[in-house]
Amino acid sequence: MSELRNGDYREVNFDGLVGPTHNYAGLALGNVASMTHGGLVANPREAALQGLAKMKALMEMGYPQGVLPPQQRPDLGALRALGFSGSDERVLARAAGEAPQLLRAVCSASSMWTANAATVTPSLDAPDGRVHLTPANLQSSFHRFLEPATTARVLAAIFHDPSRFAHHPALPATPAFSDEGAANHTRLAGDHGEPGVHLYVYGRKAFGWDNEIAPAPKRFPARQTLEASQAVARQHGLADHQRVFAQQHPEAIDAGVFHNDVIAVGNGPVLLYHEMAFLDEAAVLDELRARLATPLIPVRVPAEAVSLADAVGSYLFNSQLLSNRDGSMTLVVPGECQERESVWRTIQDHLLAGPNPIAEVVVKDVKQSMRNGGGPACLRLRVVLSAEERAAFSGRVLLDDALHGELVAWVGRHYRDRLAPEELADPQLAEETRQALDELTGILALGSVYPFQLG
Known part of the structure; x- marks a missing residue:
């Protein structure tokens, strides 16, 4: 059983439910796994069940586990805004014939990776004593740029009490303020119940106010900007002593480390x-x-132990690191870590046997997500909350056995066990998805959050 040592603050991991249109379109430049598996046949049902199995396993280990719903896909509104008109069937057929990459983009189930959904500051750290949330604009990729509006509605529906939760608008969707959410943000503290220091990691600077020419990646784009990280920190009211801004190594980006949570x-x-x-x-x-009130415990993995290629291939660092009642920590890694000898040996000999609190490694199968470039850490948004804040949730989003059972049955009713890119134009898929999501908002008691529900 996991339990924080200080007060009633606990970290809730909100995992994204994999959507019914989960497919391998290879949309994410710089995401090696996504690019490698583009065009393969996906299994949306298996993907959703793998995600739910991970959630249930962590819930049973005592970690508070939340659920966030998927986005409405295909996003027919986006296709219509881009000039495709007529019935749903006509819009999908034209997009498939004239712009198949656009069709793949508006069918992406990438919202499953809720580490990109938003950046969150706990009430412990905010000057007004509220939890602060900023949806990521995700402007660096068209298929993800479609998410923030629905994400904002979902978060507002769950964290509804304005006396406890503060919602900020997504940053302007321009290259200067490219924001990828909590995938580039880490909160460090003695434990979750103590004030923290926020580490924001960026890939590039948008403005050269200081005339500095910083090293830049040569192969893949740097997504997060320093200016975006600074803006989110300002929105949340963080002071200088509460934040650290660090540039991601450009060589790591070129190796496929598109977010910091792939390397740390x-x-x-x-x-x-x-x-x-x-x-x-x-x-x-x-x-x-200098900023932490408690001694930092850095656990450095050298390149001679795990190469960048093996780090990206195994997603060792895209793991969940969770606090236990006795002060130890559990590391939840994807099954791919066992498949690479150098990685598994490092876990056993360097992490588990080293001078750090990591005392246990749990291996979870999330292969359907991994093939699209998202491991255990991608699948969750971390939110540190007090008991009162947890009690102030709206909706039914904290996982228990009953909710897990209902969601498994819901997936069984609505998800296909095979989906190839050429099947995305099937108008029946769009109708199946609407029916599934309409039922899901009832199960989760979220009200109307999807475009088709809002009219």
Whole structure:
């Protein structure tokens, strides 16, 4: 049983339900797994059940587990805004014939990776004593740029009490303020019930106010900007001593580390990271040590132990690091970590046997997600909440056995066990998805959050 040591603050992991249109379209430039598996046949039912199985396993281990619903896909409104007109069937047929990549984009189930949904600051750290949430604009990819409006409605429906929760608009959807959410944000503290320091990791600077020419990736784009990270920190009222801004190593980006959570994960005072995670590793550690009220516990994995290629291929660092009642931590890794000898050996000999709180490794099968480039950490949004804040939820989003059973049955009723890219134009798929999501909002008691429900 997991239980925080300090007060009634606990971290709730909100996992994204995999949507009915889960498919392999290879849309994400810089995401090696997504690019590699583009065009393969996907199994939406298996993907959703794998995600639910991970949620249930962590719930049974005592970790509070929440659920976030998928987006409405295909996004026919987006296709109509791009000039496709007529009936749903006509719009889908024209898109498939004239712009198949657009069709794939508006069918993406990428909202399953809720680490990109938003950035969250706990009430402990905010000057007004409220939990602050900013949906990510995700402007660097068209298929993800479609998400923030529905994400904002979902978050507002769940975190509804304005006396406890503050909602901010997504940043302007321009390259200067490219924001990828909590995938580039880590909160470090003695434990979840203590004030924290926020580590924001960016890939590039948008404005050269200081005339500095920073190293940049050469192969893949840097998604997060420093200016976006700074803006989110300002929205949430964080002071200088509460935040650290660090540049991601451009060589890591070129190796497929499109978000920081592919190369580093933090929890409590522990920062588990690859030596190529940050452009200036020593400066980042020095700043964190200077700001943290508790000693930082850096767990550095050298490149000689795990190469960048193996880090990206296994998603070792895209794991969940969770606090236990006795002060130890559990690392939840994808099954791919067992398939690479150097990674599994490092877990056993360096992480579990090292001078750090990581005492247990749990392996979970999330292959359907992994093939699209998202591991255990991608699938969850971390929200630190007090008991009163947890009680102030609207909707039925905290997982228990009953809700898990209902969601498994719901997936069985509505999800296909095979979906190839060429089947995305099937108008019946769009209708199946609307029916599924309409039923889901009833199960989760969220009200009307989808475009088709709003009219």
